[in-house]
Structure formats: structure tokens, C-alpha cells
Amino acid sequence: xxxxxxxxxxxxxxxxxxxxxxxxxxxxxxxxxxxxxxxxxxxxxxxxxxxxxxxxxxxxxxxxxxxxxxxxxxxxxxxxxxxxxxxxxxxxxxxxxxxxxxxxxxxxxxxxxxxxxxx
Amino acid sequence: xxxxxxxxxxxxxxxxxxxxxxxxxxxxxxxxxxxxxxxxxxxxxxxxxxxxxxxxxxxxxxxxxxxxxxxxxxxxxxxxxxxxxxxxxxxxxxxxxxxxxxxxxxxxxxxxxxxxxxxxxxxxxxxxxxxxxxxxxxxxxxxxxxxxxxxxxxxxxxxxxxxxxxxxxxxxxxxxxxxxxxxxxxxxxxxxxxxxxxxxxxxxxxxxxxxxxxxxxxxxxxxxxxxxxxxxxxxxxxxxxxxxxxxxxx
Numbered sequence: 001x002x003x004x005x006x007x008x009x010x011x012x013x014x015x016x017x018x019x020x021x022x023x024x025x026x027x028x029x030x031x032x033x034x035x036x037x038x039x040x041x042x043x044x045x046x047x048x049x050x051x052x053x054x055x056x057x058x059x060x061x062x063x064x065x066x067x068x069x070x071x072x073x074x075x076x077x078x079x080x081x082x083x084x085x086x087x088x089x090x091x092x093x094x095x096x097x098x099x100x101x102x103x104x105x106x107x108x109x110x111x112x113x114x115x116x117x118x119x
Numbered sequence: 120x121x122x123x124x125x126x127x128x129x130x131x132x133x134x135x136x137x138x139x140x141x142x143x144x145x146x147x148x149x150x151x152x153x154x155x156x157x158x159x160x161x162x163x164x165x166x167x168x169x170x171x172x173x174x175x176x177x178x179x180x181x182x183x184x185x186x187x188x189x190x191x192x193x194x195x196x197x198x199x200x201x202x203x204x205x206x207x208x209x210x211x212x213x214x215x216x217x218x219x220x221x222x223x224x225x226x227x228x229x230x231x232x233x234x235x236x237x238x239x240x241x242x243x244x245x246x247x248x249x250x251x252x253x254x255x256x257x258x259x260x261x262x263x264x265x266x267x268x269x270x271x272x273x274x275x276x277x278x279x280x281x282x283x284x285x286x287x288x289x290x291x292x293x294x295x296x297x298x299x300x301x302x303x304x305x306x307x308x309x310x311x312x313x314x315x316x317x318x319x320x321x322x323x324x325x326x327x328x329x330x331x332x333x334x335x336x337x338x339x340x341x342x343x344x345x346x347x348x349x350x351x352x353x354x355x356x357x358x359x360x361x362x363x364x365x366x367x368x369x
Contacts, residue, residue: 053352056294064290069282090282093275097282101290104283112262112280112363 054105061101069094123307127231127300148235151227155216184212188354195358196365203361206246210239211354214295218346221299222339230349231299233292240292243357251364262367291356298349302342309335 073090077083103109131144166181174182188208192200214230221228229235251259263280264273312331316324 053348053355056298056348056352057290057356060290060294060297061286064286064293065283068286068289072282072285093279094282094286097279097286100279100283101286110265111359112265112284 054107057105058102061105062098065096065098065101066091066094069097123304123311126303126307127228129232147227148229148232151217151220151229155213155220155229159212159216191351191355192358195355196362199365200358200361203246203358206242207354207357207361210243210357211350214239214353215347215350218299218350219343221303222343222346228299228303230295231303233296236292236296237288239295239353240288243291243360244288247360247364250361251367254364255367259364259367262363287360291353291360295349295353298345302338302345306335306338306342309338 069090069092070087072094073087076086076090080086100109104111130147132147132150133145135143135145137143163181166178169175169178185208188211189201189204191211192204192207196203217229220226221231248259251262263277263284265276265280268276309331313328313335316328316331318324320327
């Protein structure tokens with residue numbers, strides 16, 4: 001059906017576009033309402049003591065990693081006499097271990113001795 | 120103003136003897152620990168003394184605590200972890216009662232001393248290591264070797280895992296002791312403000328003193344929550360650590 005488009009075709013097209021737009025808008029509205037409902041349901045599920053207990057763990061887990069790393073480095077410096085390299089290396093390793101502790105207590109990394117894909 | 124640290128002072132009640140020139144004294148800390156153990160043991164014995172198959176109100180309360188800890192052990196360490204139930208229940212009830220003792224005005228807060236918290240954390244730590252090696256032998260060391268790691272970064276990862284493992288007793292004990300210590304000092308400082316304002320500023324001080332008074336009331340409620348929550352966190356982490364001793368490298 002080649003040829004110049006009539007004005008009738010154009011009005012039909014705009015009407016169809018409008019209808020499509022309305023349907024898309026309704027779908028998006030539905031989706032948003034569903035998501036809102038889920039969001040309002042979630043805090044109730046998380047309001048058990050385990051969530052609060054988990055939150056209280058985070059800061060101390062991080063600090064403990066750095067302190068233990070620093071302690072090991074300091075001891076290596078004293079025993080092996082390689083100051084300050086033991087301290088530098090082990091504080092950095094302690095930082096990594098502290099970050100690992102935090103991620104683990106937040107449940108984002110598999111517990112020790114287990115790989116993620118096996119779970 | 121009252122010294123906010125004064126409440127943590129250890130006082131000698133009686134000298135029991137000397138071991139190698141070191142005095143072994145019965146202190147107020149030991150007295151409160153004895154009181155806590157008596158309260159727990161006596162309270163549970165009293166609850167189970169009745170042979171009535173239908174539990175009364177009091178026995179139901181004790182059973183709820185039992186069920187709570189048993190669920191925690193099953194969730195954290197699995198069905199095999201139930202052999203450690205006595206340890207976890209003892210730790211939980213001991214810390215809970217000592218923390219709640221600390222909330223009673225004039226009572227000594229045993230758990231605000233790091234030596235107590237470290238001793239409790241080391242009990243858990245040595246249990247995990249001892250039981251892990253006894254049950255799995257050198258297999259226990261697989262805890263430090265995650266599977267599926269390229270061989271050239273394995274030494275680094277193992278080192279990090281070892282540091283992470285050694286940091287456990289530290290975070291375990293510092294969390295308990297620091298929360299109790301800081302909470303009680305805060306409470307005491309705010310309560311001290313009331314007396315300072317009232318004696319220092321007269322009638323105006325009484326009015327302004329209502330602010331720290333409200334704060335003290337609110338903090339007392341918060342501290343009560345922290346006292347219970349810290350006992351729960353300590354016991355829950357004990358279960359998680361014991362889980363590593365039971366199933367290393369799955």
C-alpha cells in the first residue's frame with residue numbers, strides 16, 4: 001500500500017499511539033504499586049533481634065581485624081628485626097581481614113572453608 | 120560530681136590465701152558471679168521441681184528460655200551442635216543475668232571488665248580449636264583454605280583467613296565489655312548532670328535538670344535492650360564459631 005499517506009491514516013496512528021501509551025502507563029503504575037507493597041512488607045520481616053544483632057557486630061569485627069593484624073606485624077618486627085616492614089604488611093593484611101569479617105557478618109561472602117558456588 | 124568510673128572499682132571482701140606471693144581475694148566481682156550462678160541454677164531447679172505434667176506460669180518461662188537457646192543452637196550450628204547446648208546455655212544465661220544485674224542501681228557490672236569478657240571468649244575459642252582438631256585432625260586446617268582459589272594467591276588468602284580467625288576472640292570479647300562499660304558510663308554521666316545542675320543553679324537548675332533526667336530514663340531503657348541483646352549476640356556468635364569446628368571445609 002504505497003503512496004502518500006492520507007490524513008485519515010495519520011489520525012488513526014496517533015489514536016493507536018495514545019492507546020499504547022495509556023496501556024504502558026497503566027502497566028508501569030501496577031508494577032510500582034506492587035513494588036511499594038513489597039517494600040512496606042519487608043521491614044516487618046527484618047524486625048527480629050537477629051537483624052539488630054548483625055548490625056551491632058559490624059564495627060567491632062572490622063576493628064578487630066586491623067588490631068590483630070597490627071599485633072602480629074609488631075611481634076614479627078620485634079622477633080625478626082625487620083622493622084617497619086612487618087607492621088606495614090600485616091596492618092594492610094589486617095585491613096583486608098577486617099573487611100572480610102564485615103562482609104562475612106553481613107552475609108555477603110561465604111563462611112570460611114566454603115566456596116560460594118557449592119552452597 | 121560523682122566519678123563515673125568509680126562504679127567499676129573492684130573491692131576486696133576477704134582474702135582466701137596466697138599462691139606464689141599473689142593474693143587470692145574474694146572480690147565484689149566474684150560475689151556477683153556467685154550470686155548470678157545461684158540465681159540461674161536455683162531458679163531452674165525450682166522450676167523443674169514440680170512433677171505436674173502441665174507447666175505452670177513460672178516453668179513455662181524457663182522452658183521458653185530453653186527453647187530460645189535450643190533454636191539458636193540448631194540454627195547456628197545444626198543438629199550436631201546440640202552437644203554444645205550446655206555450653207551455649209551456660210554462657211547465655213550467665214551473661215544475661217550479669218548484664219541485668221548491672222542495670223540494678225548500686226550493683227556491680229561484672230561483664231564491664233574486659234578480663235571477664237576475654238575469659239568467656241577464650242573458652243569458646245579454645246573449645247572451637249580443641250574440638251575441631253580432635254574431631255577432624257589436620258582436616259580442621261581446611262577452614263583456612265577456601266576451595267577454588269588460584270594457587271598463586273593462595274598463601275595470601277590463607278594468611279588473611281588466619282588473621283580473620285585470630286580476630287574472633289578479640290571482637291567477641293571487646294564487643295561485650297565495651298558495650299556494657301560505655302553504656303554504664305554514659306548513664307552515670309547523664310545522671311550526674313542532674314545533681315550538678317540542681318546544686319549549682321538553684322531553681323533554674325531544677326528546670327534545666329529535667330532534660331538530663333529524661334535522657335537518663337531513655338538511656339536506661341536503651342541499656343536494658345543492650346544488656347539482653349549483647350547476651351544474645353555473644354551466644355549466637357558462639358554457635359556460629361562452633362559450626363566451624365563441627366563442619367570445617369564443606
